Amino acid sequence: MTDEKIKSLDSLEFSGKLFPKQWWAEFLANPSDIFIPEHAEYDGKKYMKKFGSKIIYFTDRSRSIEVYRCIECNSIVNGSTVIHPVWDDPSGIGGFGSIPYIESVPYCPRCEKEPNINGAPIRLNLSKSKAS
Secondary structure (H helix, E strand, C coil), X not given: CCHHHHHHHHCCCCEECCCCHHHHHHHHHCCCCCCCEEEEEECCEEEEXXXXXXXXXXXXXXXXXXXXXXXXXXXXXXXXXXXXXXECCCCCXXXXXXXXXXXXXXXXXXXXXXXCCECCCEECCHHHHHHC
């Protein structure tokens, strides 16, 4: 990577998309377990990274479809399905048959390990959120 390219990447300002408030505490407790994308745009190119990660992906429009590529190795970014059980029991240790939270997590097949399909539980303490 050239010095000029590194300087332009350092100037990228990423902004993230937030999840529902009751999930935010769980994310802060287990930051690697829930995917929160952060996006930036520079010189007509779109960039994305995982919140808290230093690995950046960029859009490549040279094919018939737009794909993300890893800025480090130029590999096409893959997506892996991760399933998080949602625990809505007031005790925070189980659930009442809730629908799981399913997400597609991007990763570089050369620079990153494929995410585990079994995501960390998302604990919703409904008794606290109803009282607020």
